[in-house]
Amino acid sequence: MSKTLFDKVWDSHVVRKIEDGPDVFFIDRHFIHEVTSPVAFLGLKSRGVNVLYPQRTFATADHNTPTINQHLPVQDPLSANQLQALEDNANEYGISHWGLGHQKNGIVHVVGPENGITLPGATIVCGDSHTSTHGAFGAIAFGIGTSEVEMVLSTQCIMQPKPKKMRINVNGQLSKGVGPKDVALYIIAQLTTSGGTGYFVEYAGDVFENMTMEGRMTVCNLSIEMGARGGMIAPDQTTFDFLEGRLYAPKGEAWTKAVEYWKTLKTDADAVFDAELNIKAEDIEPMITYGTNPGMGIGITKHIPNAKQVEGGEETYKKSLAYMGFHEDDVMIGKPIDYVFLGSCTNGRIEDFRAFAEIVKGRKKADNVTAWLVPGSHVVEAQIKEEGILDILTEAGFVLRQPGCSACLAMNDDKVPAGKYAVSTSNRNFEGRQGPGSRTLLASPIMAAAAAVTGKLTDPRELF
Numbered sequence: 001m002s003k004t005l006f007d008k009v010w011d012s013h014v015v016r017k018i019e020d021g022p023d024v025f026f027i028d029r030h031f032i033h034e035v036t037s038p039v040a041f042l043g044l045k046s047r048g049v050n051v052l053y054p055q056r057t058f059a060t061a062d063h064n065t066p067t068i069n070q071h072l073p074v075q076d077p078l079s080a081n082q083l084q085a086l087e088d089n090a091n092e093y094g095i096s097h098w099g100l101g102h103q104k105n106g107i108v109h110v111v112g113p114e115n116g117i118t119l120p121g122a123t124i125v126c127g128d129s130h131t132s133t134h135g136a137f138g139a140i141a142f143g144i145g146t147s148e149v150e151m152v153l154s155t156q157c158i159m160q161p162k163p164k165k166m167r168i169n170v171n172g173q174l175s176k177g178v179g180p181k182d183v184a185l186y187i188i189a190q191l192t193t194s195g196g197t198g199y200f201v202e203y204a205g206d207v208f209e210n211m212t213m214e215g216r217m218t219v220c221n222l223s224i225e226m227g228a229r230g231g232m233i234a235p236d237q238t239t240f241d242f243l244e245g246r247l248y249a250p251k252g253e254a255w256t257k258a259v260e261y262w263k264t265l266k267t268d269a270d271a272v273f274d275a276e277l278n279i280k281a282e283d284i285e286p287m288i289t290y291g292t293n294p295g296m297g298i299g300i301t302k303h304i305p306n307a308k309q310v311e312g313g314e315e316t317y318k319k320s321l322a323y324m325g326f327h328e329d330d331v332m333i334g335k336p337i338d339y340v341f342l343g344s345c346t347n348g349r350i351e352d353f354r355a356f357a358e359i360v361k362g363r364k365k366a367d368n369v370t371a372w373l374v375p376g377s378h379v380v381e382a383q384i385k386e387e388g389i390l391d392i393l394t395e396a397g398f399v400l401r402q403p404g405c406s407a408c409l410a411m412n413d414d415k416v417p418a419g420k421y422a423v424s425t426s427n428r429n430f431e432g433r434q435g436p437g438s439r440t441l442l443a444s445p446i447m448a449a450a451a452a453v454t455g456k457l458t459d460p461r462e463l464f
């Protein structure tokens, strides 16, 4: 029978089928961080159960970490406790731990791929919704809850009903200034934040085939924001080139054999999906969100839609605009902004910093803008320095911070004040996401750069 990429990976990991119930599903690799793992370990302890395969679990600290002075003790007691608990649990159970200050430390969804822990055909989970990022490598990767984290630690399996399958095809040529983030925000705007509910998505078409691994990760990362369980892209030469030689990637003969297998991980020509969406690359503009969910996005040259044009309740829509301090039919270009955040597991990789630097090169940060530029990992930070990007940023008046989730969800000190506008390369614009009362406008790194140097929303295409 013909199979999709998703079927191939899923079916090869089912340990047991339960009639009319979920599958018992084997997990190859498990990431943990300080927010969702402490309670899972407490559960293990209270049941007197051990970690079955500690070498399949990887711990990194990211959410509660400060992004300056990481060599000093963490001031916030809650954060300090969470970080300590992660370290203690990792040590107690023999799990590798990349804590604050460790040269491999960074956001879980950045360091996994960077170190070749994320591999094609693998099943990957983490107590974190943006685990979908790892699907960029042709892995089945999704977020799980704390009780499932405990289940994976103790059995290396979870119980999962098999989701439905959706394919999103984007074909054609993206225009200059339109990148992976715009593609993803465009798709979410089309589908809405619930359009992917119950599905696992495969992204296909020449736009994804021509995309770098960083770009594919940005797209898969945002799958969760359309309600999908996860998203994936068939592995190809771009994937293999990215992975070869990385710390945990197979070596020598094992590598050759692995690549041979990975090449079979493609959707068969006549395989059937439960839903399919076709998008023309030429229709996508640089995107910006104007509301309080990631589906409320439009091309930068467009006006904010009228309540009558949008699905869902008019009242909720108006409430969302009121929170943002915007009005129906407003033009986005020219709106003044206060903060710019470049970073997160969506856009905190080297390519994102290159894109940002391309725009700010030879320009200056606008005086009214506070900018937080936060690499996704120490590896990204080092590369920023090596490639001379730091010099460009410094010259333009920007400061580079240290790695972590930072203002993406403001669990540390990087909080956008109430009422202020932040152009953010992260993935969620919910009320208060970047600090109580903060107003988030989601965008690509180049859109963020254009705002950072002009102090207002600007069409980045004008700055090339």
Ligand SMILES: CC(C)[C@H](C(=O)O)[C@@H](O)C(=O)O
Pocket: 035, 036, 063, 127, 128, 129, 130, 143, 409
């Ligand atoms: C803290 C964590 C559980 C959360 C998630 O699951 O996504 C966070 O990473 C987020 O982005 O909101």
Ligand code: SF4
Pocket: 062, 063, 107, 109, 128, 130, 344, 345, 346, 404, 405, 408, 409, 426, 427
């Ligand atoms: S960077 Fe943001 S979205 Fe990603 S894991 Fe951290 S808090 Fe979640």
